[in-house]
Amino acid sequence: MNMATALDSGRLTRPTFSDFAIVVASELVGAILLRFFLLADDWRLVGGILLLFCVGFAVMQIRSDWEERIGGAFSRASRLAVGLAILLVLLFPLALNGNTYALHLLIVSQLYAVLAIALNFQLGSANIPNFATGASYGIGAYVSALLAIHFDINFWLALPAAAVVATAFGFLLGLPSMRTRESYLALVTIAFGVVIHQLLNNFDWTGGPNGLVGIPAPSLFGHSFASPILLGGIKLPSQANFYYLSAVLVGIAIISAQRLHGSRIGLAWNALRADELAARCQGINVIWYKVLAFAVDAFLAAFAGTIYAFYISFISPDNFTFLVSVTIMTMVIVGGMDNILGVIVGAFLLTMLPEKLRAFSDYRILFFGIVVILFLMIRPQGLFPQRLRRYGGSQ
């Protein structure tokens, strides 16, 4: 009992100065590394930064007390950590010397981070194989684009509408999970993804293989997202609009994921991942929780799809193939199932790496395939393994 109170109080202590220092230092180092990585042209510099990342990662593996120390600092000084992170995200475009390609990479990485978080609800939390996240992403993009082009509905209304439609499809896709499991369910999701792709490719009203063009840029309070941001003599390229928009979406995704993970729902998902039959015998309605995981995945993916459509202003079925779904799955597996930070790191790494190593971008898909196999064989828990939940200060 005494030991227990000591443990609990240890978690409740106020942050010390060194906690603050650790948080500030790690966030700054992360941001600076990311900046150099984004602006690096020379493959040697890219390789060097990657090497640094690997070394840092290896050190954390060996000195798990350091990892614990950093994690502890972040949980004690969580306000500072979040505040500083927001500030860094806000200021980051200023540090890119107006490089629009770097901004573009960041936007795509953030959208993939959202998709990976979405898939993580299923693959990571509940162990449901879903090969159709790319299809939900596409449904979101197409629904909002069609609304904007044909009905002149603006982005801010198209966004929730697309999410509702995609969620409905998500429910539909989740229904077979009542009767089928594992391999069979995987086949159903693959089939769903292929069917959606083929339909988009064949219907006239979706523009067939040519897709949809001329999706109008969103605007907010009279500021068009197609024009650059001018603020007190600072000028940011128009991509910055979408950078901030997708950053907000990542924020929403992280908050939703954390809230669900730290609730009765996240626990129920984890239970059915560990042992579905035992979960049923704890009073968990496994069918409902499976369908729910499909719906949440589709909802978030549709958000990402909408932003993508309005950002690029042109979409075609080939943006939403089976391979997109597999790419998202790779990000979750590499990053670490059921670990939100890990999944985001996975998304950033796997979006930027092939772009940065141009010589090898032809081999991107081959690379993804091999990376998944190697990770599943050597480190199935991913770069950042899931952590046990902690309940602080309750007793």
Add this chain to the structure above:
Amino acid sequence: MSGHAVLRGEGLTIRFGGLVAMDDVDFVLEAGEILGVIGPNGAGKSTLFNLITGLYRPSAGKVFLNDRPLNGLPAHRIVQMGVSRTFQSSRLFADLSVLDNVIIGMHSRTHSGVFDALLRPSKARGELQQAAAKAGDLLRSVSASLYDQRERAASELAQADRRRLEIARALAAEPKVLLLDEPSSGMDDRDTDALIADIRGITARRPELSIMIIEHDMRLVAELPHRVMVIEYGRKIAEGSFQDIRNMPRVQEAYLGRKAAAHA
């Protein structure tokens, strides 16, 4: 024992293809009673539990909980109505903490939904914190050593502690009826003694709780249950106090084989 039937089975029968795994079994479990279920391996004891808890659908027959029929209800509804169980081969949520295992056991007694979790996080978190506190108390009441290990992964527990955790998880659903499927399997004598003491402690604190217990360890069967029923080849062949049961020739045959029983 207050004398009224909490759980009642009538003519329970299940066939898998041509195999009759359970044939016309009746049983009654009274409030506060401990009913032992014994029989040779493969006799259908676990099948009986699977029928009660809704994992299998009976081909014929009915189960009532306080006179309300359980037939056709999905497994998770039956837990909600007050029947919890453990498994013969322990089925813990291995990669979750001991505390989380118990909190998940409270699933049917907590209520936050998706929208609570997303839009009213303080309510959802508050409920979970409360559940964590209750789970801690429950763990402490079952076993102090288990409580001290509450933040470890369930997979790291020793065999005896796993059994205890399974019982704690089942109790977390606040059941009226607890079904224990061979709780002593894989335990040595010392652990079994501790288990008997644990179960005694549980029933002392919850006098209304009724327990059905499948066992092979005759020491436990002699000490704990008020009544024992014997199952062989999916049929109930005897029922009564342990003293009466163990002298019945039919039971001895079932356990020892006909010839050995004749010599005994």
Add this chain to the structure above:
Amino acid sequence: MTAELMQQGLNWLTLGCIYALIAVGFSLLFGVLKVIHFSHGDVSLVAPFVALAALQGLSASASGLSAIGLLIACFIAVVATGILGVVLDWLVIRRFRDAPAMMALVATVALGIALRESVGHLFPNGHNPQPFPRLIEADFNPTEGFTLPAFNLLVIGSSIVVVALLFLLLRHTPLGVRIRAVSQDREAARLMAISPSSVFRATFFITSAVGGLGGLFYASYAGVTRFDFGIQAGLIGFSAAVVGGLGSMPGAIIGSLLIAGLDTVVQATLPDGASYRLVFAFLLVILVLVFRPAGLFGSVAVEKV
């Protein structure tokens, strides 16, 4: 009219046989491994590329042997595909024997992608469609308006022979007995001194070689081969096996005929039907799974508690 119908019927049987050669592998592998080998379609569709490469090699060394050359190239392709199956098992799949089914599933999907892309990169200009020859160029004309290409006869005939041989192998040879033993109870088989890994190797060789034959027919039927044919062929083969009930060989064959039938009807009746063929095949799969989760000929496994 009847000629038209016969033509479509012939087409149906031919497609059904091609699908069956691939579907049988999915079913047999699942029966033995208890895990879906998602990349089986991609393995099968490596065969046409091997055949093309072999054909080039042969025609470089000796010219004027086209018919025999094609036969030799196909033989090489079938054997090489069988070996490829064994190698992939050794490299990757065997490491997931005792892993959760989900991991094996994702790993074999990734393996399929890696295989497909490797073919695309290794074969010269491999990301573009490669023309693939018809295995026999001859047509018969039994009645007015009905052509009976020798190719279709070859496909149907050899599929029947191969499937019959597979049945004989499984029923009446020591290897077949061992395969069936391992698929029923791996541990018990091990106790009977049957080495599961040698059975796995044999199963991978047989199914991949049979799949390779299916892949050759598939490409020859289409007239071209593509590095990503494996997705479609794999999905169709897997769907057929699922419709019939995984683990059941007759089921896989009937499932293939059903999907091929649907395919033929859709292509014959719907304008632009070819582009919807997978859509209808998958609707069938989803319907079957919803109403008979274990497939038409599979038995529902009771979960042991």
